[in-house]
Amino acid sequence: MVAGFAVLGGCTVAFGAALHDALGHAAGGRGRWRGGVGRGRWRGGVGRGRWRGGVGQGRWRGGAGLAPRLIQGAGLLTIAVGLLRRDRMLLTPGSVSWHNHAHDVISAVIYADLVAAQVLLAARFGRDPGPGAEDWRRWRPWMLASGLATGAALVVFAADTSAAGAGVLQRVAVTIPLVAIAAIAARLLRTQFRTPVRSGWP
Numbered sequence: 001m002v003a004g005f006a007v008l009g010g011c012t013v014a015f016g017a018a019l020h021d022a023l024g025h026a027a028g029g030r031g032r033w034r035g036g037v038g039r040g041r042w043r044g045g046v047g048r049g050r051w052r053g054g055v056g057q058g059r060w061r062g063g064a065g066l067a068p069r070l071i072q073g074a075g076l077l078t079i080a081v082g083l084l085r086r087d088r089m090l091l092t093p094g095s096v097s098w099h100n101h102a103h104d105v106i107s108a109v110i111y112a113d114l115v116a117a118q119v120l121l122a123a124r125f126g127r128d129p130g131p132g133a134e135d136w137r138r139w140r141p142w143m144l145a146s147g148l149a150t151g152a153a154l155v156v157f158a159a160d161t162s163a164a165g166a167g168v169l170q171r172v173a174v175t176i177p178l179v180a181i182a183a184i185a186a187r188l189l190r191t192q193f194r195t196p197v198r199s200g201w202p
Helices: 002-024 067-083 098-125 133-137 140-159 166-191
Strands: 031-043 050-062
Touching (some): 002 067, 067 098, 098 166, 140 166
Antiparallel strands (some): 031 050
């Protein structure tokens, strides 16, 4: 189990780094300017026309956002959870060691981290990341749904951790974000998606 936590955590950290590079290029978080100078045009004659477009009408797009860093943080915490072993399997009241308490607290942080990461990643996929943007936009509702489903499972699980189905809910809450991560990783490997490094004016 400890080895499994360590491998999972290490792979999650590596995935977060690769995702950050793919979505925004870690070197400077470069994006691109859409609109702005040079995009407008003059309509009409001297003294009668008007300028359409121009300065102030563009917007900055790009950057990886916070989601990849949250995923990396979840990976590091997963390694810590593996090292801080629980005293017993069931979440029942009673006297436990400090590392059992630490395991529970860090696990709760990981759950919240992964819910936030999925929601923020859905928001990031809704923006224009460059080539392949249309493909990633299709992932937005799925990522949002997985984030909400993870959160719902955690709420029901936390309401009664000693219930008969609590163990199943916990596994569901863990499995949903891992499946989402695996699906995104598979697509990154298949398409070798990379955002072109561009900055300044188009």
